[in-house]
Amino acid sequence: MTQLLDPALINGVAAKTIDTRKLLERIAAEFAPAVFANSLGAEDMVLTDIIVREGIGIEIFSLDTGRLAPETYDLMGRLTRHYGLKLKLYYPRHRLAENFTREHGINGFYDSVESRKACCHARKVEPLQRALAGKKAWITGLRAEQAATRTGLAVQEFDAANGLEKFNPLADWSEKEVWAYVHANAVPYNKLHDEGYPSIGCAPCTRAVAPGEHVRSGRWWWEDPTSKECGLHVKRA
DSSP states (O other), rough: OOGGGOOOHHHHHHHHHHHHHHHHHHHHHHSOEEEOOOSSHHHHHHHHHHHTTTTTTOOEEEEOHHHHHHHHHHHHHHHHHHOOOOOOOOOOOOHHHHHHHHHOOOTTSSOOOHHHHHIIIIIIIHHHHHHHHOOSEEOOOOOOOGGGTTTTSSSSSEEEEEEEEEOTTTTOOHHHHHHHHHHHOOOOOOOOGTOOSSOOOOOOGBBOOOOOSOOOTBBSSSSGGGGOOOOSSOOOO
16 A cells, blocks of 8 residues: 555556546447456456446446356455446356367366367357457457567557457556556455455466566466467457
8 A cells, every 4th residue: 555655656547547538438439339348357447447437338248257266256246336337247158168178178278278278269259259249349458568468568459350449448557556546446356366366367277476476477377478368369360
């Protein structure tokens, strides 16, 4: 909480919050219908707070992979109590999940990058495709400094894989700025963040990180950092 006493940090977050709100309002006006894919991480809670508090006309949804941590489901409940927000949830198609487990086993994603990406496709990518169908734009909480795969992340880009505009309003936000916003505005967040989980995904694929480790090192920790994407944010060549 000491960082909240830093005037430069406070002023920087205030300025970026205004810019983010204006961008979200422009997206709602120019790219309707637009949706926000809320992965329930700290960054996504910042965007949720701005969208709901400012009454911006952007639908918020989440992907329930069926393998999320209990703390993540708890946060979904707290969102309803705090904001009156009931997330629109998308689930894996039974056939795709069953096919994966029959071919690879329940935890086959540990065996290879290919099998892990197959699991991510069934549980995340295909549901996302349904969530984005008929939309003109989607919004994420990605930040450029989160991973080697996100270096040079643009605030706005065309998502060729899904055929619509993609916005990353927090692309240039730092981790300190995200948490300064969360604490200053009493934003609900996943309690796993307090247990050393800076990045949270499916429970079997997420672990706590040690002090000094990169924020994404706890995601798919058995893989090379350059492959650490689930397929939701991979650009089509």
